[in-house]
Amino acid sequence: MSAYEVDVSLVNATEGHRFSDFSEPLDKDSWYWRTAEPLLVHGKPNMGAIYRYARSEYGRCTGRVYVDTETGAKAIGWVFVSRQKYDDYGTTETYIREAWVTVSRLVEPARPAVYEYAGVAA
Helix, strand or coil: CCCCCEEEEEEECCCEEEEEEEEEEEECCCCCCCCCCCCCCCEEHHHHHHHHHHHHHHEEEEEEEEEECCCCEEEEEEEEEEEECCCCCCCEEEEEEEEEEEEEEECCCCCCCCCCCCCCCC
16 A cells, blocks of 8 residues: 555635545555556656646646745645536536645654543532
């Protein structure tokens, strides 16, 4: 199993709200990322193959996703845009969907929370 994963956030840009977030592991057994190109090469993400798949799935690329680091901004993914029909039955209305696609790797697992409860006087 790979430590890398692809995170996708879907946004209804017409109405201005996010409606879906999901992550998929980036490995050869993942059902979601079935492509002709290998997505991992020597244990590292093949960013070109991930980009091409995401573009075919989510529409045209309009920019990159950045995070601020101590050494400056770092590109960690892309923003894709397409026009989609609403899922409501019988409607012909459409909206602009943005897909924010990033690639990440778990470096340190989350530590379990330890709670200390205060006593309540009777």
